[in-house]
Amino acid sequence: MRPPTIRDVAERAGVSKSLVSLVLRGSDQVRPEKREAVLRAARELGYRPNAAARSLSEQRTRTVGVLLNDLRNPWFVDLLDGLNSLLHAHGLHMLLADARLNRRTGQDPADPLLDLRVDGLVVVGTLPDPAALGAVAARMPVVLAGAREPVPPGVDQVAGDDEQGARLVTEHLIGLGHRRIAHLAGYGAVGELRRRSFEATMRAHGLADRAVVENGDMTEEGGYRATVRLLNRPDRPTAVFAVNDITCVGALSAAEELGLRVPQDLSLVGYDNTSISRLRHLWLTTVDNAGHEVGRRAARFLLDRFERPGGEGRPHLAAPTLEIRGTTAPPP
Amino acid sequence: MRPPTIRDVAERAGVSKSLVSLVLRGSDQVRPEKREAVLRAARELGYRPNAAARSLSEQRTRTVGVLLNDLRNPWFVDLLDGLNSLLHAHGLHMLLADARLNRRTGQDPADPLLDLRVDGLVVVGTLPDPAALGAVAARMPVVLAGAREPVPPGVDQVAGDDEQGARLVTEHLIGLGHRRIAHLAGYGAVGELRRRSFEATMRAHGLADRAVVENGDMTEEGGYRATVRLLNRPDRPTAVFAVNDITCVGALSAAEELGLRVPQDLSLVGYDNTSISRLRHLWLTTVDNAGHEVGRRAARFLLDRFERPGGEGRPHLAAPTLEIRGTTAPPP
DNA sequence: GCCCCTCTTTGGACCGTTCCAGAACCTGTC
């Protein structure tokens, strides 16, 4: 009653297990009638290859592990999509693990993937302990995707270009005629890059003294509170660039509560082009991080390292695009 | 340069590989000094057990596969959380696969999990081909979680009680004083159950002739359009119960566009208690499907079947709760 | 000093594949 093995198939087809193996791996050194017999026997028995046995023997799993930092922030779905399309074309599977779920249980979220001896690892988003990746990278290709934290040697890195994205936003607002522009800043490498680029762009347009930065915490509540502070200033800004969409939604609530119309009285911009920003009820102007392209590039890096292991870690920044929707307009 | 094996550890510790195996599996039949030596050697070499080899030998993987129907609908995150907590307590790992990603590539999304010989399978949400589960269930425990479609024999099923949820909503609205109540219906088993329960509850309160049903398609756009139709009726309803949160957001847009204030002029209720419903800008009254409890119960079913394989498929419905937020009030 | 018993430790078979060296089988040539 146990699943059939290659030997069961061999017996039924009246050949050796080696021949079955040859047929199933698509060799052309097999006489057609034997091939037919083997395939028929496999079909009749409902044979499925045992991945454990195969990878033990082949010393590879044809599987890459994908470690997500948090399933609750589904900005990475496009990224996975891009990743999967390329990996699948090369006969590789993806296995997902969620760092947040496993962290709570106290173990390293990558452990199950490493024990499975995945052929490579894609880390999506920022991990609590990025240094640990260095040790892993010595044993298998590792790509960090969608995070901008510094990377241990030998790890490739792919992400959206946050500096360019923040510049696009800031120039969009300046182009609309805004001068007093505020930024709701976030934390982490990404938060830092977006803020710096905002400041640099304002400076480049001679608006350094009109730029305001308030700290949010990348939550809706943080965005709300920071915006209330901003809008109560004597020199109230006419536009707000939030570090991400969720902060921007908080800003939207604050504006509404204080009786400001968006975008007529106040322009708002988010970042990430999340599904939330696409709700017609919100319809946020935002930045699309080219997740699909990031995913494809991550797959590319991985495939390259399968062919030529070792070497320096390479970086790649994908060009983001501005999604102009309903929350930006010229200042009043 | 290949990862160390149990033999490398044995050699370094000066014992046989069998003893290493005993120590690593926590046997108490080992003299403390040997145990110490083995553990030290394993640590020094950075030894990690090879999951493929182990599962080949043990004939089990200590891993359950989780097949998600679509990562883009993250209502299942609580469910995974509940699932993981119980599985982890029993030394089992979770491996995720996304049906939608793999479907696009033309293969059965469960294939990689089956080839890995996972010990059990949890299917989260509705699959395109539920009948295929029957064949799988003959070989391993299978639980369908968070879907209400009919289930092949031998498959357990856990989900929120949609009938009760819809009743809670409808009675909440009736209790507030609403009489003309509309339902934005969805499709699938869940859509059907919620609609039927809405109609039954209205009937039970003698309001059968005040109940209206409009079909949405479980998208924001569908909710928007259905609501526009509703609100242009001569006997405009004073409350709308949407089949899910995203449809409810569409309804919210429509109401706003037609100049109706929510909840003063129109009450709205969603379903699923998604993160979207919790945005303070929307703050939808909605139904929480007890995802955590559903996940725990799914794990329970799985664990039971590991102990006693076979037997009928069992159903379990978790009791949902009403989350009263900002979109419901007495009628004008 | 020997025997018995218990506690530790070990070698080897096995799990289901792949891969390789070589066997077996053709076909054609001289």
Place this chain on the structure above:
DNA sequence: GACAGGTTCTGGAACGGTCCAAAGAGGGGC
């Protein structure tokens, strides 16, 4: 009919663990 050379097929050794039967070590009693 022997031989060469190619094609097709097969047995057995990995791969890295687990598990079992049995060997070895140590202690106690006579």
